Amino acid sequence: MNVLIVYCHPEPTSFNSTLKDTAKETFEADGHCVEISDLYAQGFDPVEKEEHYSHNRIEKDRFDLLSEQRNAYMTDSLPKEIKKEIQKIEWCDLLIFQFPLWWHQQPAILKGWFDRVFVSGGLYTSTMRYDKGYFKGKKAICSVTSGAPVTTFTKNGRGGESIEVLLRSMNFSLHYMGFTVLPPYLFGEIQNKDYTYMQPDDFTSHLKESINKWEDYLQNIHQVEPLSFCGWNDWDNNGMERKV
Amino acid sequence: MNVLIVYCHPEPTSFNSTLKDTAKETFEADGHCVEISDLYAQGFDPVEKEEHYSHNRIEKDRFDLLSEQRNAYMTDSLPKEIKKEIQKIEWCDLLIFQFPLWWHQQPAILKGWFDRVFVSGGLYTSTMRYDKGYFKGKKAICSVTSGAPVTTFTKNGRGGESIEVLLRSMNFSLHYMGFTVLPPYLFGEIQNKDYTYMQPDDFTSHLKESINKWEDYLQNIHQVEPLSFCGWNDWDNNGMERKV
Numbered sequence: 246m247n248v249l250i251v252y253c254h255p256e257p258t259s260f261n262s263t264l265k266d267t268a269k270e271t272f273e274a275d276g277h278c279v280e281i282s283d284l285y286a287q288g289f290d291p292v293e294k295e296e297h298y299s300h301n302r303i304e305k306d307r308f309d310l311l312s313e314q315r316n317a318y319m320t321d322s323l324p325k326e327i328k329k330e331i332q333k334i335e336w337c338d339l340l341i342f343q344f345p346l347w348w349h350q351q352p353a354i355l356k357g358w359f360d361r362v363f364v365s366g367g368l369y370t371s372t373m374r375y376d377k378g379y380f381k382g383k384k385a386i387c388s389v390t391s392g393a394p395v396t397t398f399t400k401n402g403r404g405g406e407s408i409e410v411l412l413r414s415m416n417f418s419l420h421y422m423g424f425t426v427l428p429p430y431l432f433g434e435i436q437n438k439d440y441t442y443m444q445p446d447d448f449t450s451h452l453k454e455s456i457n458k459w460e461d462y463l464q465n466i467h468q469v470e471p472l473s474f475c476g477w478n479d480w481d482n483n484g485m486e487r488k489v
Numbered sequence: 490m491n492v493l494i495v496y497c498h499p500e501p502t503s504f505n506s507t508l509k510d511t512a513k514e515t516f517e518a519d520g521h522c523v524e525i526s527d528l529y530a531q532g533f534d535p536v537e538k539e540e541h542y543s544h545n546r547i548e549k550d551r552f553d554l555l556s557e558q559r560n561a562y563m564t565d566s567l568p569k570e571i572k573k574e575i576q577k578i579e580w581c582d583l584l585i586f587q588f589p590l591w592w593h594q595q596p597a598i599l600k601g602w603f604d605r606v607f608v609s610g611g612l613y614t615s616t617m618r619y620d621k622g623y624f625k626g627k628k629a630i631c632s633v634t635s636g637a638p639v640t641t642f643t644k645n646g647r648g649g650e651s652i653e654v655l656l657r658s659m660n661f662s663l664h665y666m667g668f669t670v671l672p673p674y675l676f677g678e679i680q681n682k683d684y685t686y687m688q689p690d691d692f693t694s695h696l697k698e699s700i701n702k703w704e705d706y707l708q709n710i711h712q713v714e715p716l717s718f719c720g721w722n723d724w725d726n727n728g729m730e731r732k733v
Contacts, residue, residue, distance in 0.1 A: 255538045256552040291535060291597035294499045308500040309681050311636075348603040349658035349665075350594065353535035357597030375647075392555075396729050401719040403619075403728035405661035410654065414593035417649035421593075437553050475645040484647035485640050 246277045249337035253284045253344040253355040260435050260452065261390055265343045267456050268388075271463045280333050284354045289326065291357015297324050315366030323364065330362045339466070340385040340424065342415075345435075349404075349411050351387075359415070363422055376476030378423020384471070385419045386427040387412055388459070392440070395433035409472070420474040427469050430462060490521045493581035497528045497588040497599040504679050504696065505634055509587045511700050512632075515707045524577050528598045533570065535601015541568050559610025567608065574606045583710070584629040584668065586659075589679070593648075593655050595631075603659075607666055620720030622667020628715070629663045630671040631656055632703070636684070639677035653716070664718040671713050674706060 250268055254261035269279045282289075290297075295308040303316035317323045323331075334340060344351050363369065368379045389408065397404035398411070405411055408431045416426045432455050434441065441448050462469075481488050494512055498505035513523045526533075534541075539552040547560035561567045567575075578584060588595050607613065612623045633652065641648035642655070649655055652675045660670045676699050678685065685692050706713075725732050 255554065258551050285536075285538065291601070292529075293591075293596065294529065307502050310499065311684070312681060347537075348600075348607065348662040350600060352537065353597045353601030353604050356592075356594060356600040357535070359592040360597050363592065394729065399731065401723070401731055403719075403724055405665070406657055411658045411661075413650055414655050414658070417655075418592040421649070437556060440555070475647075479645070480647055485638065487643065487645055 246272070246339060247337045248272050248277055248279045248339045248341065249282065249333050250279065250341045250343055251282045251284065251355070251358065253342070253352055253358075255285050257286075259345075260432075260455075261343055261345055263452075263456065264388060264390070264432070264459055267459055268341060268343070268463055271460050275464070280337070282330060282333060282358075284358060287326070289354055289358065291354045291360065293357065293360045297327075297361070298322075311365040314364045318364050318367030323367075324361075327361055327364070330358070331364070331368070334362070334380065334383075338383055340383060342385070342387045344387070344389060346389050346391045346408075346411070346431075351412075351415060359418055363418070369422060374421050374423070375474070376423070376478075378421060381423035383424055384427060384466075385424040386466075387415065387429040388432075389429055390432045390435035392436040393433060395431055398431065398433075416472060417474065420472075425471045426474070427466070427471055430459070432459075490516070490583060491581045492516050492521055492523045492583045492585065493526065493577050494523065494585045494587055495526045495528065495599070495602065497586070497596055497602075499529050501530075503589075504676075504699075505587055505589055507696075507700065508632060508634070508676070508703060511703055512585060512587070512707055515704050519708070524580070526574060526577060526602075528602060531570070533598055533602065535598045535604065537601065537604045541571075541605070542566075555609040558608045562608050562611030567611075568605075571605055571608070574602070575608070575612070578606070578624065578627075582627055584627060586629070586631045588631070588633060590633050590635040590652075590655070595656075595659060603662055607662070613666060618665050618667070619718070620667070620722075622665060625667040627668055628671060628710075629668040630710075630713075631659060631673040632676075633673055634676045634679035636680040637677060639675055642675065642677075660716060661718065664716075669715045670718070671710070671715050674703070676703075 250265050252265045272279050293310060298313040298317055301320060301322040304312050344355050373379055393404050398408050408429045412429050419426045434451060438448055443451060479488055494509050496509045516523050537554060542557040542561055545564060545566040548556050588599050617623055637648050642652050652673045656673050663670045678695060682692055687695060723732055
């Protein structure tokens with residue numbers, strides 16, 4: 246199996262980095278291949294804008310993002326960092342997003358990865374999406390850390406909602422692209438050691454235990470039940486209404 | 490009343506820009522004051538990273554984002570573009586976010602505005618958040634455009650969910666900061682005129698009607714019922730559990 250980890254954290258010694266390394270080592274020990282997109286290290290620019298298309302604009306008077314994406318895909322003139330990300334996704338069977346929850350979502354650099362890499366007219370069209378999406382057959386999962394404990398992520402809880410609801414948008418986008426989406430995996434109480442309420446020894450054990458659980462989870466990831474989403478067959482009227 | 494519009498679109502002639510102008514003109518005609526943060530025009534950098542704190546680091550060995558935000562706030566050394574955004578929010582009574590729905594959320598440049606502007610230790614602390622948040626008494630609303638029609642945004646619909654659920658994370662973050670959050674306002678079928686299924690005249694009418702409705706909505710915005718969120722009094726055990 247080929248695994249791509251899209252990893253997003255500004256600090257190389259972060260716990261997110263450890264989780265990324267854990268995943269890499271666990272899969273490689275089982276004979277799988279792993280690639281990493283380290284968005285901060287790559288200096289990935291998350292802001293979708295006209296400069297990315299300036300060498301080959303199709304609409305010169307105004308910047309229409311979807312037209313430029315479509316044209317760049319058709320004329321093989323996408324920015325090279327975007328082509329590279331697409332090639333890595335095409336290569337993988339499993340895509341893991343490793344990131345800290347910032348303001349109840351993924352950090353901006355990872356949001357922009359969606360804005361720029363999932364190219365209109367190339368990776369999705371009006372007939373190639375949802376259960377007929379470009380990446381059909383591949384799995385995806387969000388692996389997320391939060392400072393707050395897992396228990397606060399409940400309906401109307403202090404964390405805002407369950408992690409499934411908070412990441413609904415991100416996971417639906419992955420479904421739109423054809424991925425089979427596994428439930429998000431949340432690591433709670435991951436924070437700077439100076440801010441945790443735990444005793445130092447307990448905090449160290451908590452981190453170790455989190456790593457062990459992640460290893461176990463990944464070794465059995467083929468058994469995990471995916472999230473369930475509607476697809477074309479569930480909708481009438483070109484997707485405008487749910488069948489009753 | 491003072492109104493801040495945080496506007497996010499890469500194209501100055503976009504319909505999002507028209508909606509931003511409509512809001513400005515409508516409020517000014519009623520004697521209110523309006524300021525705009527035009528994130529693309531300002532070249533706002535949405536990527537939170539150590540370079541933003543390099544002139545005055547508190548933890549030099551590793552980049553701990555929350556520690557650096559806290560320290561920068563306390564020592565009055567936040568980046569000047571961040572100070573400016575904070576001053577504008579402090580000044581306003583109503584905050585409008587104007588943006589297109591990209592991948593079921595706000596564009597990356599606006600996500601990064603949250604990551605960078607809502608500064609830990611200054612604008613929120615463990616005792617200053619939710620209904621005791623820094624921006625208590627101010628209202629906020631997301632004004633959003635989508636290419637898909639409004640009717641597709643239903644539970645398990647082709648748009649992924651209702652716009653309230655898709656923007657739950659963003660709106661909960663606003664609640665966390667103390668804002669009274671109004672339901673999102675969604676403009677459907679807003680796209681390049683070459684891609685709409687409507688006849689040209691119908692499309693022109695659709696846009697005009699959308700603008701008129703927005704004007705009416707804004708003139709009566711003081712009557713709009715806010716979204717309801719839980720706050721401290723609804724939780725036990727320091728926010729870990731909901732009271733039954």
